[in-house]
Amino acid sequence: MKTYNILEYGANPQTPNNAVAIQNAIDSCAAAGGGTVWVPPGVYVSGPLELRSHVTLQLEAGATLQASQRLEDYPLENDRRTGESGRAGFITAREAVNIAITGRGTVDGSGFTFVSHSELHHGQDTDIRYTRQGQDFMHPRFGTQHGPLAHGERPGNLLRFFNCKNVLLSGVTIQNSPTWTVNIYACESVAVLGVHINSQASDRRVPNDDGIDVCRSQRVRIADCDIDTGDDCIAVFGSQMLAVSNCTLSSHSSGIRVGYHAGESRDCTFNNLVIRSNRGICIHVRGEGSVENILFSNLVLQTRLVTGHWWGKGEPVQISAMPQDPHAHQLGRIRNVRFTNVSAEAESGIVLYGCPESILEEIVFTNFRLRITNSPLHLSYGGNFDLRGVADLSQALFQHDIPAVYGRYFKGLTLQDFKVGWEEGLPDFFNHALQCEHYQDLVLRNFEGQAPHPGGQVLALSEQ
Numbered sequence: 001m002k003t004y005n006i007l008e009y010g011a012n013p014q015t016p017n018n019a020v021a022i023q024n025a026i027d028s029c030a031a032a033g034g035g036t037v038w039v040p041p042g043v044y045v046s047g048p049l050e051l052r053s054h055v056t057l058q059l060e061a062g063a064t065l066q067a068s069q070r071l072e073d074y075p076l077e078n079d080r081r082t083g084e085s086g087r088a089g090f091i092t093a094r095e096a097v098n099i100a101i102t103g104r105g106t107v108d109g110s111g112f113t114f115v116s117h118s119e120l121h122h123g124q125d126t127d128i129r130y131t132r133q134g135q136d137f138m139h140p141r142f143g144t145q146h147g148p149l150a151h152g153e154r155p156g157n158l159l160r161f162f163n164c165k166n167v168l169l170s171g172v173t174i175q176n177s178p179t180w181t182v183n184i185y186a187c188e189s190v191a192v193l194g195v196h197i198n199s200q201a202s203d204r205r206v207p208n209d210d211g212i213d214v215c216r217s218q219r220v221r222i223a224d225c226d227i228d229t230g231d232d233c234i235a236v237f238g239s240q241m242l243a244v245s246n247c248t249l250s251s252h253s254s255g256i257r258v259g260y261h262a263g264e265s266r267d268c269t270f271n272n273l274v275i276r277s278n279r280g281i282c283i284h285v286r287g288e289g290s291v292e293n294i295l296f297s298n299l300v301l302q303t304r305l306v307t308g309h310w311w312g313k314g315e316p317v318q319i320s321a322m323p324q325d326p327h328a329h330q331l332g333r334i335r336n337v338r339f340t341n342v343s344a345e346a347e348s349g350i351v352l353y354g355c356p357e358s359i360l361e362e363i364v365f366t367n368f369r370l371r372i373t374n375s376p377l378h379l380s381y382g383g384n385f386d387l388r389g390v391a392d393l394s395q396a397l398f399q400h401d402i403p404a405v406y407g408r409y410f411k412g413l414t415l416q417d418f419k420v421g422w423e424e425g426l427p428d429f430f431n432h433a434l435q436c437e438h439y440q441d442l443v444l445r446n447f448e449g450q451a452p453h454p455g456g457q458v459l460a461l462s463e464q
Contacts, residue, residue, distance in 0.1 A: 001033075001034055001035035001036060002029070002032060002035040002036075003035060003036045003037075003038050004025045004026075004028055004029045004035060004036065004037045004038065005025070005038050005040065006018070006021060006022050006025045006037065006038065006039055006040075006044070007040060008025075009021045009022070009024045009025040009028070010024070011025070011044055012044075013042040013043050013044060015044075015045070016045060017045060017046060017047050017068060017073070018044045018045060018046045019046045019047035019048065019049060019068075019073075022037075022039075022044070022046055022049055022065075023049055023050065025037045026049065026050070026051060026052055026055055026057070027052065029052070029055050030052030030053060030054065030055050033054060034053070034054025034055055034098070035054075035055065035056070036055075036056045036057075036058050037055060037056070037057050037058065038058050038060065039057070039058065039059045039060060039063040039065060039103075039105060040060050040063060041060055041061070041062030041063050041105075042062070042063060042064070043064045043066050044063070044064065044065055044066065045066045045067075045068060046065055046066070046067065046068060046090075047067075047068045047070075047073040047074070048073065048074060048075075048088045048089065048090055048091075048092065049090065049091045049092070050091075050092055050093070050094070051091055051092065051093040051096060051099050051101070052093075052096060052099070053096045053097045053098060053099060054097070054098045054099070055096075055099055055100075056099070056100040056101075056102060056168075057091075057100070057101045057102070058101075058102050058103045059101070059102070059103035059104070059105025059106065059107070059172055060103055060104070060105055061103070061104035061105060062105065063103070063105035063106070064105060064106040064107075064108055065090075065091075065105070065106070065107050065108070066108045066110060067090040067107075067108060067109045067110045067155065067158065068110070069110045069113040071087075071114070071153060071154070071155065074087040074088045074089075074155040074156065075087065075088050076088075077156070081160075081162060081183075081185050081186075081215075082156040082157050082160060082179070082180075082183060083156075083157055083179055083180040083183055083208065083210070083213055083215075084154075084156075084157075084179040084180060084208040085153070085154055085155060085156040085157070085178070085179050086156070087153070087154070087155050087156045088155065088156050089155060089156035089157040089158060089159065089160040089179075089183070090107070090109060090155065090156075090157075090158050090159065091107065091158070091159050091160070092159075092160040092161075092162070093160070093161050093162065093164050093167070094162045094163065094164075095162070095163045095164065096161075096164045096165075096167075097164065097165045097166055098165075098166045099161075099164060099166070099167055099168070100167070100168035100169070100170065101159070101168075101169050101170075101172055102168065102169075102170045102171055102172065103170075103171055103172055104171055104172070105172060105173070106172065106173040106174075106175060107158065107159065107172060107173070107174045107175070108175050108176050109155075109158040109174075109175065109176045109177040109178055109181070110176060110178070111154075111158075111176040111177045111178035111179075111199065111201070111202065111206050111209060112176060112201045112202045112206065113178070114151055114152070114153075114154035114155065114178045115149040115150065115151040115154075115178075115202065115205070115206055115207075116149050116150040116151065117149065119149065119150040120140075120144060120147065120148065120149065120150055120308060120309070121147070121148040121149055121150045121151065121207050121308070121309055122150075122309060123309050125388045125389045125393070125396055125397075126309075126388065126393065126396055126397045127393040127394070127396070127397075128397075130393070130394050130396075130397065130398040130399065131384050131397055131398065131399055132382075132383040132384055132399040132429070133379075133380060133381075133384075136380065137380070137381070137384075138307070138308065138309065138380075138381070139380070142307060142377065142380035142381070143307040143377070144307055144308065145307060146204075146205065146252050146306040146307045146308050146310065147202070147203075147204070147205025147206070147207070147230060147252070147307075147308050147310075148205055148206065148207035148230060148231075148252070148308050148309055148310060149202065149205045149206060149207070151178075151206070151207065154178040154179060155178050155179065156179060157177065157179050157180040157181065157182070157183040157213075158174060158177035158178070158179075158180070158181050158182065159174060159181065159182045159183065160183045160185070161182075161183065161184050161185065161187050161190070162185050162186060162187075163185070163186045163187065164187045164188075164190075165187065165188045165189055166188075166189045167184070167187060167189070167190040167191070168190075168191050168193070169182070169190075169191070169192045169193070169195050170191070170192075170193045170194055170195065171193075171194050171195065172195060172196075173195075173196040173197075173198070174195060174196070174197050175196075175197065175198045175199065175200065175201070176198075176199055176200070176201040176202065176206075177199070177206070177209050178206065178209070179208050179209065180208065180209070180210045180213045181197050181199075181209060181210060181211050181212065181229065182197070182211065182212045182213065183213050183215065184212065184213065184214045184215065184217050184220060185215045185216060185217065186215070186216045186217060187217045187220070188217065188218055188219055189219045190214075190217065190219070190220040190221070191220075191221045191223075192212060192220075192221070192222045192223070192225060193221070193222075193223050193224055193225075194223075194224045194225065195225045195226075196225070196226050196227075197211045197212070197225065197226070197227045197228065197229060197233075198226075198227075198228040198229065199228065199229045199230050200228065202230070204228065204229060204230040204250075204251075204252055205230055205252075206230050206231075207230065207231060207309075208231050209229050209230050209231050210229060210231045210232045210233070210234075210235050211227035211229045211232070211233040211234055211249075211251075212225075212227070212233070212234050212235070213232075213234075213235045213236075213237065214234070214235070214236045214237070214239045214242060215237045215238060215239065215263075216237065216238045216239060216263055217239045217242075218239060218240045218241045218242075219241045220239065220241070220242045220243070221242075221243050221244075221245075222234065222242075222243070222244045222245075222247065223243075223244070223245045223246055223247070224245075224246045224247065225247045225248075226247070226248050227247065227248070227249050227250070227251075228249075228250040228251075229250075229251055230251065230252045230253070230310075231251065231252070231253045231310075232251060232253050232254045232255075232256075232257045232282075233249035233250070233251045233254070233255050233256065233275075233277070234247075234249065234255070234256050234257070235254075235257040235258075236256075236257065236258045236259070236265050236268065237259070237260055237261070237263055237265065237289075238261075238262060238263015238264060238265055238289055239263070239265055239268070240264065240265070240266050240267050240268070241267050241268070242267075242268040242269075243268070243269050243271075244256070244268075244269070244270045244271070244273070245269075245270075245271045245272050245273075246271075246272045246273075247272075247273050247274075248273075248274045248275075249273060249274070249275045249276070249277065250275075250276045250277060251275075251276075251277040251278065252277070252278050252306045252308075252310045253277065253278055253279060253310045253311050253312050254277060254278070254279045254280070254281070254282040254311070254312060255273070255275035255276075255277040255279070255280050255281065255301075256270055256273075256275070256280070256281050256282065256296075257282040257283075257284070258282070258283045258284070258291055258294060259283055259284045259285050259286075259289060259290075259291040259332075259334070260284050260285075260286050260287070260289070261286055261287035261288070261289055261324075261325055261328075262287050262288050262289045262325075262328075263289040264289055264290055264291075264292070264332075265289065265290070265291045265292075265294075266290070266291065266292040266293050266294070267292075267293045268293070268294050268295070269294075269295045269296075269297070270294075270295070270296045270297070270299075271295075271296075271297045271298055272297075272298045272299075273296075273298070273299050273300070274299075274300045275299065275300070275301050275302070275303075276302045276303075276304075277302075277303055277304075277312070278303060278304065278305065278306045278310055278311075278312040278313075278314065279303060279311070279312030279313070279314070279315050279316075279318060279386075280299075280301040280302075280303045280315065280316040280317060280344065280346070281296060281299075281301070281316070281317045281318070281339075282311075282312070282315075282317075282318050282319075283318070283319045283320070283334060283337060284320055284321075285320070285321040285322075285331060285332040285333065285334055285358055286321075286322060286323070286324035286325060286389065286390070287324065287325035287327075287328040287331070287332065288325070288328045288329065288330060288331070288332050289332045290332035290333045290334065290335070291332070291333075291334045291335070291337070292333070292334070292335045292336055293335075293336050294336070294337045294338070295337075295338050295340070296337075296338065296339045296340070296342070297338075297339075297340040297341055298340070298341045298342075299339070299341070299342045299343070299344075300342075300343050300344075301316045301317075301342065301343070301344040301345070301346065302344075302345050302346070303315060303316050303344070303345075303346040303347060303348070304347050304375065305347050305348070305375045305377040305378070305381045305382060306377070307377065307381075311386060311388050312386055313348050313381060313382070313384055313385070313386040313397075314346055314347035314348035314375065314382070315346065315348045315349065315350065315351050315386075316344040316346040316348075316349075316350055316370065317339070317344075317350045317351070317352075318350070318351045318352075318353070318386075318387075319334060319337060319351070319352050319353070319360060319363060320351065320352075320353040320354070320387050321333070321334055321353070321354050321355055321357075321358035321359075321360060321409075322353070322355055322358075322387055322390045322391075322395060323355070323357060323390065323391050323392075324389050324390050324391050326391065330357070331355075331357045331358040332358065333358055333359075333361065334354075334358070334360050334361065334363075335360075335361040335362055336361070336362045337362070337363050337364070338363075338364045338365075338366070339364065339365045339366070339368055340366045340367060341366075341367045342365075342367070342368045342369070343369050344368070344369065344370045344371070345371050345373055346370065346371070346372060346373065347372070347373055347374070347375040347377075347378065347382070348372070348382065348402055349370075349372060349402050349403050349404045349405060349406060349430075350370065350404065350405045350406065351385060351406050352405070352406065352407035352408070352410060352413065353385070353387060353406075353407075353408055353409075354408060354409030354410050354438075355409055356409060358409075359409045359410060359411050360407075360409065360410040360411070360413075361410070361411050361412055362411075362412040363407075363410060363412065363413050363414070364413075364414040364416070365414065365415050365416065365418055366414075366416045366417060366418075367416070367417045367418075368415070368417070368418045368419070369418075369419045369421075370404055370405075370418075370419070370420050370421070371420075371421040371422070371423070372404055372420075372421070372422050372423065372426065372430065372452070373423045374423050374425055374426060378426075378427050379427065382402070382427060382429065383399060383400070383401065383402060383427065383429035384397055384398060384399055384400060385397070385398055385400040401429045401430070401431045402429055402430050402431065403430075403431055403432040403433065403434060403435040403460070404420040404422075404432070404433050404434065404449060405418075405420070405433070405434045405435070406435050406436075407434075407435070407436045407437075407439060407442075408436070408437045408438050408439065409437075409438045409439065410436075410439050410440075411439070411440045411441055412440070412441045412443075413436070413439065413441070413442050413443070414443040414444075414445070415434070415443070415444050415445070415447050416443070416444075416445040416446060416447075417445070417446045418444075418446070418447050418448070418449075419448045419449065420433045420434075420448065420449030420450070421449075422450070422452040426452050426453075428453060430452045430453065430456070431451070431452070431453070431455070431456040431457075431460075432451055432456045432457045432458070432459070432460040433449035433450060433451060433456075433457070433458045433459065434447070434449070434458070434459050434460070434461075435457075435460040435461075436460075436461050436462070437462045437463075438462075438463070439463060440463070442461070
């Protein structure tokens with residue numbers, strides 16, 4: 001296959017927008033039946049680009065495709081499949097097959113351009129009157145170093161793959177996205193291998209800059225990647241047959257997030273991961289879509305409270321089913337979720353939060369070590385459950401004492417070879433090693449733990 005050098009089509013690091021030259025190289029390559037579009041060393045500013053079938057975009061070491069910093073270069077789109085923006089993204093593939101972005105170069109989204117550098121983001125998904133701290137919750141005097149930063153209108157996702165098949169991302173650095181970094185939507189047979197994703201230009205303070213979002217897709221592999229973003233590192237919505245392995249994940253929100261609204265998420269594995277985040281693993285049902293057959297194994301989790309409006313409050317694991325979508329005919333289910341060989345150090349406990357409309361089923365923890373540690377933010381942010389987003393704001397973010405493991409409305413919870421430890425000096429809102437309410441079929445095998453304070457219990461169980 002022929003190689004198409006973008007310089008031969010008029011691209012130049014001195015040109016303020018190389019979109020026409022680079023697009024001409026891509027189109028020429030596709031028209032000839034496919035091949036490689038080569039980006040040599042240098043920084044090439046560009047507006048939105050469309051990747052075509054049978055084209056590999058190869059970024060040489062030292063090459064950077066820099067997204068334009070002009071909002072007007074990203075037109076509004078009628079088909080809003082992109083996350084968090086109605087505008088075009090930077091590199092998009094639609095109904096394409098056999099495509100790739102490879103090499104040791106960089107795709108930079110210029111995301112820091114489209115947020116305030118001083119004003120904080122405040123959402124409408126919380127009523128702080130329900131928190132332990134009340135009006136003091138999230139007060140700037142407790143710190144603002146983690147953002148997230150306020151934003152206006154901004155470009156769409158940095159890389160977007162819509163209805164594509166046989167997609168490869170390999171080796172490249174993808175950084176500083178204004179919204180989701182990689183959006184894999186309704187695709188099949190996708191491999192993301194050895195990719196570096198980061199939001200370092202903003203010190204991870206851009207909201208909604210998820211690393212990889214897998215939406216309504218199947219047969220997706222993510223391996224040997226390093227993801228360091230403000231928002232969720234990997235988010236899975238209505239997708240099947242996903243395998244994630246050998247990755248390091250850092251986030252001010254969730255390391256891994258699975259489920260939310262419509263679409264079945266099932267048959268997924270997550271193995272050999274190191275996660276440092278605000279919330280480690282998050283599995284949500286908020287509408288008709290269910291989550292089923294999910295396996296987590298060989299994990300190192302470290303979760304910490306952060307300042308600002310990020311979702312999560314230091315939980316190593318949260319699994320919850322709560323109504324939010326007013327159009328849902330019924331709430332989806334969470335079934336058969338397993339955790340094996342996990343070492344977790346956290347500033348809050350595990351939360352398993354079902355409801356009468358959606359009872360959690362068959363949740364299993366095997367060989368799990370959990371140690372709860374102190375935080376400088378405990379008094380300003382701690383002692384709350386964070387279940388956002390939900391329809392009832394009194395259940396979104398609210399005061400609740402913190403056991404090491406809390407479960408409600410479940411049928412079938414197994415804790416086997418499970419050990420709980422506590423650092424000394426924790427606040428009084430930490431209470432029990434294990435607390436369960438409204439449940440059936442609790443199995444404890446070699447559960448080891450104690451209460452953090454004299455008033456707490458090892459087991460606080462109430463079936464009704």
